[in-house]
Amino acid sequence: MNLFRSEGHIERWLGGRAPGATIPVAKLAELALAWWDDRLSPDWRPRSREESAEILERLGLTGDFWRLA
């Protein structure tokens, strides 16, 4: 799960491997905030798979790649 300067850098890094998913860094920041913002809260509870899936869906991260097991 890495940051890159451009699609060209991603393609070279993949070196022929099948690509995963690419999103803008601003979307990553949104995802990180939704995913991790409660991590140090005294009220933290484990999130269910359904709750995690809802976060991904709300951010438009849908399709087979983003489907949790």
Added chain:
Amino acid sequence: MDEHDLVLRRLTYKLLVDLERAPTATEVATAAGATTSDVLAGWQRLHDEHALVLNDARTEILMANPFSAVPTAYRVLVEGTWWYGNCAWDAFGICAALESDGRIESSCPDCGEPLVVNVRNQEPEDDTLLFHCLVPASHWWDDIVHT
């Protein structure tokens, strides 16, 4: 996850922030008034539930997500303290968890050029960068270190 393990997890994360590094099992045991064996057994349960990640020997914390206990390619400066994220996602997650601005330093995995992202109000100042996730979500926990 029962209340006992939630308390252990909460204490572990609190110590991580207070110490600015991952605590040892002995440090957590001392703070909890428990034995090191009790802490290691609890950490194993938390590991099994993906609430943290232990090293192969199951004796030390490897990841208290989004924090990494060991140096990684994603350094994050928050209010004068350097942290390590397990990946780019976790690097932003450190700013989110600490509810703070930050500065992420890494390098492009392709060309090695430095990448610096200042995070203000949980948003990147440079929005031209791209995030690539190689492993599909359904396989993230198959090998979380690789992911």
